[in-house]
Amino acid sequence: MNQSEPLRIVHILRAPMGGVLRHVRDLALAHAKLGHSVGIICDASGPAGYNETLLERLEPHLSLGITRTAMSRSVGPSDISSAMKIRNLIKDLRPDVVHGHGAKGGVYARACGSIIRTDHGRPARLYSPHGGSLHFDASSKNGKVYFQIEKVLERMTDCLCFVAEFEANTYRQKIGTPKCPSRVIYNGLAEDEFEPVTPADNAADFLFIGEMRMLKGPDLMLRALSRLKAEGAQEISAVMIGEGPDRDDIHAMIKERNLQTNVTLRPPMPARIAFSLARTVVMPSRAEAMPYIVLEALAAQRPLIATNVGGIPEIFGKAKDFLIEPDVDRLTARMRLALENPEDFKSRMPDHDTLKAEFSIDTMSNWVLEAYHKAKSRRK
Structure with missing residues (x-):
């Protein structure tokens, strides 16, 4: 051969x-x-x-x-x-x-x-x-x-x-x-994708980036945002980036939950540009294989909330216990932690050198x- x-x-x-x-x-x-x-x-x-x-x-x-x-x-x-x-x-x-x-x-x-x-x-x-x-x-x-x-x-x-x-x-x-x-x-990923991305000064609290399908869990993120806002986080903010078959339903859900001033919808863009728009990335998928966006976010050293589905535990390795189930209660609690104790949250991410060696x-x-x-x- x-x-x-x-x-x-x-x-x-x-x-x-x-x-x-x-x-x-x-x-x-x-x-x-x-x-x-x-x-x-x-x-x-x-x-x-x-x-x-x-x-x-x-x-x-x-x-x-x-x-x-x-x-x-x-x-x-x-x-x-x-x-x-x-x-x-x-x-x-x-x-x-x-x-x-x-x-x-x-x-x-x-x-x-x-x-x-x-x-x-x-x-x-x-x-x-x-x-x-x-x-x-x-x-x-x-x-x-x-x-x-x-x-x-x-x-x-x-x-x-x-x-x-x-x-x-x-x-x-x-x-x-x-x-x-x-x-x-x-x-x-390529070598340069393992360089860190720094959030902008006016970065939102949370970022969803991916296909706008309920399978990817954007509705879970909106429900969690709604709960956190009801608890008193009136200024909580999020950016949602992507296109897909359920985008209209997501747009309607934002209105139904009175999140118009909290959530900004953006069209698809390069992931590393998107990462600068928020302090924490949220990946609330109900099902996945081996999602690139998880690899890209971790490689860019962005704090990430991800679900325990598909091949995501294989990416997280020893840090896989920090993953959550695709459930609005658990997602709300994890987003609350990211808001209230960001340094502790960052410390739970996978080892960057190990990630670079394996992917x-x-x-x-x-x-x-x-x-x-x-x-x-x-x-x-």
């Missing part, structure tokens, strides 16, 4: 936003710098602003370009026409490796990658769930359908790449022990590249 051999790599993801886009961007840039030809296929639509800017800045570095084609969020008849288009796109790009990210990206990468042949032969097919369908309850109707689809697609998978041990364990519990090769490869882009990209070469070798 020659790991210096240049590869043609195509990433497929539906929504070009959030942690999945960040993950794909980092891999694409790292592998392009090593001389590999890299391209991306993603949904034609997406929230305007920061995510689109990321794609525009990324495209000049990708010799296979960024191709946009419609991919619906839900399962439906349009998936058939989307699959046909994506099959033709993959065939034209002639990849050695097709890497699907998220539920929809994973379907298209493996199903379409299994029915094409190029001068390279059939491409190696890899899949990273990034949570995706694994968030569903195994006893629910949707969960049963999606997990059965995952079992079928596993036969078309040359390697499963999980971003956390939690994700790998969830897959085993809900779908079964993988019959194809699998490995856990943590997300990583780097170089480590992540090297392990993923090794997975590509092994999968390609098995294809031959």
Whole structure:
């Protein structure tokens, strides 16, 4: 197996936003710098602003370009026409490796990658769930359908790449022990992201940054803010940054709880700029895989309130006992502590040097590249 051999790599993801886009961007840039030809296929639509800017800045570095084609969020008849288009796109790009990210990206990468042949032969097919369908309850109707689809697609998978041990364990519990090769490869950050960020003089008390979905817990933060305000913290302040399907509901909730003067909504922006806008970051997610925003906040040495879900305990390591359940009572108490005793709160954060040693882009990209070469070798 020659790991210096240049590869043609195509990433497929539906929504070009959030942690999945960040993950794909980092891999694409790292592998392009090593001389590999890299391209991306993603949904034609997406929230305007920061995510689109990321794609525009990324495209000049990708010799296979960024191709946009419609991919619906839900399962439906349009998936058939989307699959046909994506099959033709993959065939034209002639990849050695097709890497699907998220539920929809994973379907298209493996199903379409299994029915094409190029001068390279059939491409190696890899899949990273990034949570995706694994968030569903195994006893629910949707969960049963999606997990059965995952079992079928596993036969078309040359390697499963999980971003956390939690994700790998969830897959085993809900779908079964993988019959194809699998490995856990943590997300990583660049060297300069471990430099501290200092909050601005007029920084708010709290910051929420992420996709505006109830799964991420923005409603929990608003309820906690409302309680703290009722206790007497009339001037409590927060910034909420992001876009997503539940943004209108969040906006309505701010009005219902009379928090208009306490909460400022902002569009997506780079995380390190956002960190300067508040003294404490709040990540009240109900479910996660390996969230970048937790890594980014801790790397920037920002105090962080996070929940004990997904791969977050793996990030916190020895400090994982300071995590809370996604519950409004516990969140309110932790936010109160951050307000009343900030120095004690900061002392509970994970060790910065350990974090830097375990979560780097170089480590992540090297392990993923090794997975590509092994999968390609098995294809031959």
